[in-house]
Amino acid sequence: MSQAWSVCIELNSSDLTAETVVGLHEALSTHAPSVGQAPNGNASVRLFVETTKLPEAVAAAIELVTTAARNLGISDRVVGLQVMTEEELDRINALPVVPELAGISEVASICGVSKQRASKLTELPGFPDPVQTLASAGKIYLADPVKDWNGRRTRTRGRRRIPLDLTDAENAVLVALAAAGRGEPLPDATDLQQRTMAAVEQTFSPTYFRLHRGSGQADDIDEALCALQDKALITTRRPPKKITNDFNHKDDTLVTITDMGRRRIPSTL
Missing domain, CATH: 3.90.1150 (Aspartate Aminotransferase, domain 1)
Structure with a gap:
C-alpha cells in the first residue's frame, strides 16, 4: 500500500529569484510544493510523493527537484535531505511553537516556595539563566530547566516524599x-x-x-x-x-x- 511522504531537499543554490520560485512551484505543482530559502541561504524545496517504500520516495523526490532546477538554470546539487511520513509531519506541526515558560510565580510553584523565596533562589549559582526580561513581568525562564534544577536541589537536600494518601x-x-x-x-x-x-x-x-x-x-x-x-x-x-x-x-x-x-x-x- 502506498504511503504519502514529505521530502525536504536543500540545493546548493543561493540565487533564488521570484521567477525561479514560481518556476519551481509550477514544475512541482502536482506534489504540493513549498519553496523557500534555508537559514544558510540555500534553496529549500519541500514536496509530497506517494510510494510504497521510503527509498523510492527519496529517489523520486530528488529526480523531480533536480530536473526542475536544471530546467530553470539553478544548481541541482543536493546538499541536504529530510524525509518523514505525512503523519509525522502533522504531529510535529501540532507541537507547541513556544516551550513552557515560567515567571517568578511559576518558579515559586515549581519549587514549592513563596514568590519572595523564589526570587532569592533565582540568584543562586547554577540557577538557569532567564531567556528574556520584560518590563511588565520581570525575568522569564524556560520551565523545564527550572524543574531540572529544583529536582537536583531537592535530591541534594535529601527531601522526603510528600506524605499524601493516594489510592x-x-x-x-x-x-x-x-x-x-x-x-x-x-x-x-x-x-x-x-x-x-x-x-x-x-x-x-x-x-x-x-x-x-x-x-x-x-x-x-x-x-x-x-x-x-x-x-x-x-x-x-x-x-x-x-x-x-x-x-x-x-x-x-x-x-x-x-x-x-x-x-x-x-x-x-
Whole structure:
C-alpha cells in the first residue's frame, strides 16, 4: 500500500529569484510544493510523493527537484535531505511553537516556595539563566530547566516524599504518566496503567503530555486525574483549538506533572 511522504531537499543554490520560485512551484505543482530559502541561504524545496517504500520516495523526490532546477538554470546539487511520513509531519506541526515558560510565580510553584523565596533562589549559582526580561513581568525562564534544577536541589537536600494518601488507582496512573513521559517500559503494568500509557498521544517533555482517551474507556482514568489534580500532583487544561481541530479530538487534555508530583514518583520504575 502506498504511503504519502514529505521530502525536504536543500540545493546548493543561493540565487533564488521570484521567477525561479514560481518556476519551481509550477514544475512541482502536482506534489504540493513549498519553496523557500534555508537559514544558510540555500534553496529549500519541500514536496509530497506517494510510494510504497521510503527509498523510492527519496529517489523520486530528488529526480523531480533536480530536473526542475536544471530546467530553470539553478544548481541541482543536493546538499541536504529530510524525509518523514505525512503523519509525522502533522504531529510535529501540532507541537507547541513556544516551550513552557515560567515567571517568578511559576518558579515559586515549581519549587514549592513563596514568590519572595523564589526570587532569592533565582540568584543562586547554577540557577538557569532567564531567556528574556520584560518590563511588565520581570525575568522569564524556560520551565523545564527550572524543574531540572529544583529536582537536583531537592535530591541534594535529601527531601522526603510528600506524605499524601493516594489510592492504588491514583498511584498507578501517576506512575504510568511518568513512564510514558520518560519513554520507559513499565514492567508488570496493570490494565489501568496500560490504558493510561496508551492514552498519552503526544509527549512535549518528560512531565508534559497530551492525552486522548477513547469514549467509554476513560472514566477510571479521568477519576484518577481529577483526584491527582486536587492533590496538586498534576495540572490539567484543554489544548488550544488548533490542536483539537487538527486531530478532531474534542476531549483531549494537556497534563503536567507538578514538582510535588515528581517527588511522589520512584526514581526507577
